[in-house]
Amino acid sequence: MRIVACTEGSFGKIEPFSLEMITAARMAGAAGDEVVAFFAGQDPEPAVTSLGAADRLVAASAGNTQLIAAESYARLLADTVAAEEPGLVLVPYSANGLDVAGDLAARTGWPLVSYVNEISRDGDWLAVVAQVYGGKILAECSVPLPAILMVNPGAFAEAERRAVDPSKLQHSDATPVVAEGKVRLVGVEVPNYDGVDLTTAERIVCVGRGIGDEASIDIARGLADILGAEIAGSRPVVDSGWLPKVRQVGKSGQKVKPKLYLALGVSGAPEHLEGMSKSDLIIAVNTDPKAPIFNVAHFGATCDLFDLVANLSERLQTGR
Amino acid sequence: MKILVVLRMIPDSAGELELTGDGRGIDREWLDFQLNDFDDHALEEAILLKEAAGATVVAVAIGEGSNRVLQMAVARGADEAIALEAEADGMIDSRAIAGSIVALARSKAADLVLCGVQSTEDLFGQLVPYAGARLGWPHVSGSSRLSIEASALRVTQERGGGIAATYEIALPAVIGVQTASKAPRYVSGSKLREASKTAMGKAASEPAGFERSAEIVALRLPGQRGTGENLGDNPENVADRLASILAAKGFAGV
Numbered sequence: 001m002r003i004v005a006c007t008e009g010s011f012g013k014i015e016p017f018s019l020e021m022i023t024a025a026r027m028a029g030a031a032g033d034e035v036v037a038f039f040a041g042q043d044p045e046p047a048v049t050s051l052g053a054a055d056r057l058v059a060a061s062a063g064n065t066q067l068i069a070a071e072s073y074a075r076l077l078a079d080t081v082a083a084e085e086p087g088l089v090l091v092p093y094s095a096n097g098l099d100v101a102g103d104l105a106a107r108t109g110w111p112l113v114s115y116v117n118e119i120s121r122d123g124d125w126l127a128v129v130a131q132v133y134g135g136k137i138l139a140e141c142s143v144p145l146p147a148i149l150m151v152n153p154g155a156f157a158e159a160e161r162r163a164v165d166p167s168k169l170q171h172s173d174a175t176p177v178v179a180e181g182k183v184r185l186v187g188v189e190v191p192n193y194d195g196v197d198l199t200t201a202e203r204i205v206c207v208g209r210g211i212g213d214e215a216s217i218d219i220a221r222g223l224a225d226i227l228g229a230e231i232a233g234s235r236p237v238v239d240s241g242w243l244p245k246v247r248q249v250g251k252s253g254q255k256v257k258p259k260l261y262l263a264l265g266v267s268g269a270p271e272h273l274e275g276m277s278k279s280d281l282i283i284a285v286n287t288d289p290k291a292p293i294f295n296v297a298h299f300g301a302t303c304d305l306f307d308l309v310a311n312l313s314e315r316l317q318t319g320r
Numbered sequence: 321m322k323i324l325v326v327l328r329m330i331p332d333s334a335g336e337l338e339l340t341g342d343g344r345g346i347d348r349e350w351l352d353f354q355l356n357d358f359d360d361h362a363l364e365e366a367i368l369l370k371e372a373a374g375a376t377v378v379a380v381a382i383g384e385g386s387n388r389v390l391q392m393a394v395a396r397g398a399d400e401a402i403a404l405e406a407e408a409d410g411m412i413d414s415r416a417i418a419g420s421i422v423a424l425a426r427s428k429a430a431d432l433v434l435c436g437v438q439s440t441e442d443l444f445g446q447l448v449p450y451a452g453a454r455l456g457w458p459h460v461s462g463s464s465r466l467s468i469e470a471s472a473l474r475v476t477q478e479r480g481g482g483i484a485a486t487y488e489i490a491l492p493a494v495i496g497v498q499t500a501s502k503a504p505r506y507v508s509g510s511k512l513r514e515a516s517k518t519a520m521g522k523a524a525s526e527p528a529g530f531e532r533s534a535e536i537v538a539l540r541l542p543g544q545r546g547t548g549e550n551l552g553d554n555p556e557n558v559a560d561r562l563a564s565i566l567a568a569k570g571f572a573g574v
Contacts, residue, residue, distance in 0.1 A: 015480075067485045071458050074449075095479045098437065098461040098496070102449025105415070111534040112415065112445040127537075132411075133440045134333040137346065138542055141443075143534040150445075182458040184488045186474070191482035203571065209334075227571060236357065239499045245482060252462065252478040252498065260571050267334060281569060282548075283562065288334060294550075295542060299565060301551040301558040311559030316572055 001087035001145070002034045005054060006077065007047060008096055009039065010067050014046040017092045019158035022053045024090050024151050026159070028119040028126060036084055037164075040076045040174060041068050048169060053159035058084070060174035068174070069183040070099035076174055078107050088126070089148045095252070101150040113141050114150040115270065134269040135292040153251075154274055196230065196246045198253075203229035203260040206249055206276070207237055210265020210286060210305060214242040220264055223309050226316050227260070234266050250275035264305045268293025321375040321468070321491070324425050325366040326435035326447065327393060328412050329353045329383030333440050343538045348409055353384040355392075358436020364500035365466050366434050367397040373468040378428050380523070382406045382417060387520055394515035395507040402521040414442040415533060418450035419526040425455060430492065432473065437461045437496035444534060448496035454529075458489050461496035 003025040007018030018037070025035040037054035039047035044059040051057050060076045062068055073096055081089060081104065091101040093115060105112035117138075118129040126143040131152065143149070198204060205224035207217060217231070224231045233243040235250055249256055251271040261279035266272060268284070268291055276282070277296045284297035285305045294300040301308060331337065332352040340347050355363075366377045379393035382404040390401035404420055406412065425433050433455075435447050452459025464484065465476035476486045478498055551558045566572045 067479070067483075069485075069487060070460065095462045095477060098446055099449050099452075099459055102445040102447075103453045103459070105445050106418075106450050106453030109530055109532070111530075111532055113534045114443055114445055128534075130443055132443050132539075133331065133337055133346075135542070136333055136337055137339075138540050139443055140537045140540065141534045142537050144532050147534065182489060182493075183460060185485060186488050187486040189476075189484040189486070227566075239361070239503065241503050248482070251480060253482060255481070260566075260569075281571075283565075284548075285558075287553075290336070290541075292542070294548060297548040299549050299551055299562070301562075302553040303555040303558050307555035308558055308562075311555050312562055315559050315563040316566070 001029065002036060002084055003029055004081060004084060004086040004089045005035055005037050006089065006091045006097070006100065007037050007039045007051060008092065008094060009041055009046045012043060012046060014050045015092070015094070016158055017094065017153040018047070018051065019053065019161060020153060020156040021090045021092055021151060022051065022159040023156040024119060025088070027156065028088055028090070028121055030121055036086070038077055038080050040073045042066055044171060049163050050161045052162035052164045056168045056170065057164045058170045060172045062174040062178040064175045065178050065185050066188050067185060068178065069181055069185060070096045071183040072174065072178045072181045074100045074103040075177055077104060081108065087145045091148060091150045093150050093152050097150055101148055105148050111143050111147045112150065113143055113147070116149045116151045117155040119149065131270050134267060135273070136290060152270060152274070154277065191246050193246055198230055198232055198247065198249060198256050201230040201256065201258050203227055204232050204249070204256060204258045205229045205262045205264065206232040206234065206266055207264050208234040208266030209236040211237065214240070216306070217242050219306060219309055223313050226313055227262070229260065229262070234272050263293055263297070264309065266293050267291045268296065321373065321432065322428060322430045323366045323369060323375050323377050323432045323434060324428055324430040325363050325377060325379050325398070326421055326433070327359045327363060327379060327381040327389050328356045328436070328439050329381065329385045329389060330356050330412065330439055330441055339539050339541070343540070344536055345410070346539065355389050356436050356439045358438055358497060360504050361500040362434040362436050362497035363393055363396065363398070364502065364504040365463070365497050368501055369466060369468060370397060376400070378402065378430065380404050380421070380424055383412050390520055391512060391515045392507060394518045395511040396505060400521065401518060402523050404523045405525045411441040411443070412439065413444055414439065414447035415444040415450060415530065416528040417525070418447055418454060419529050420523065421447065421451050422454045423526045424523055425451065432491055433494040434497055437498045446496065448494050452494035455492070455494065457492045457494050459494040459496070460487060460489065462498045463495050464499045465501045466495065
């Protein structure tokens, strides 16, 4: 069987999850299977210098766009799938992957499972484990091949980073596909950190939906000040406008790795864990004992977060 | 311009989720159902577009409590409300409902379909790419801003690392909203009562149109909590322990 592993990269860098897709493809494959990495983007160079762990690389580059739209990526992938006739396509769960996986499933009619953490092969079927309900439930699924899986970043180890042998590279020009697209890129914004860079912060106090309202953020901010920590928020808090976007941790915010991460009222959806699970010391406070944040926390407490913050602030200030 | 906005009622993931006897579903009897958070943002974005550029907003709801949420949608500014027939006691599978949404987009002559980028029940794929590909319309997932400029749609899409890409798309299109341009508005009781006078339409479900799909063999709760230590639920004891843990690791004091 042939397995297509979708990869992404922009601004001269390959996304680390691209290397994870190659590992996932090896796990799903059997002896003799071929793993073909697929890349589409402005500049193929980072893919060519990193994705040698795959058996081949099919790369489409479009110099006429900084960030390839999912529409063009999906069309180029569909052409590659038609030519390669794979038994399995692995798509990373990313902003791009969300549009690409379902699009390919609708075009091919193939089964699709999202949010996949584990893959094993059973003849012409796959057994996969995926996350539902914000990671609170795992779904064991049986998937007839050919199929498409959207795989969670962080679920598989990165394959070794090495250059692709030139004889294993098939490169094509994607500028006509991008030029014909109906989704036209008109601008790219890079965040204005304005002195805030969570990715370099050593201590972070992160508030989640459990903080309740905007006024209560100040209570958490008080504790952050005592600890010399940056205040951060999960997506619902930032979406509510209670904290600015540059302070968001998670898939669509920043990926952080501080020495101390104190999570207050954060449930720990997979998208949040993706952004912080590698922190050195994780302390989580959430009244729901089944909150997935406890799966990554080194210390967890299920008390009311306001009572805890009041008590802890007092002890830290008085040194008792 | 006509906007179709899809509102899915899903179990409250913050609540206790228990499995059914056969282990293939979750026990829905005592669950609270709420509007998918991303769909709430999609509704808000639809109303904001209506206010900014003029549009007719058709709200389509599916699942337990649809009528309540449709009433809320009308109170917030939707012009038409339709309850889509759902399979009882099942997940709202976006792969399965895409056919119905496509049929409604066509029958209502929609120019723009908006829904939340994801739901916690879209295990078998997301509604936006399914509906977009089936309609043959461009689709973009993960928007944080939408506007109409010279009859084209401008969409800002959240990429990882805080990077945002802005695209221009000629309508028709399907957009998966992550965050509305403004936080969803509050509606007063009097507006809700007023909205309760609006007649709610109904739509029958259409076939999904897929020959083969993956199947759930079993659901289970994630095993072990991590290897972390549980400090309990007494705030004073927890504060004592955390103060000494933080001190021991050099975090107490700035």
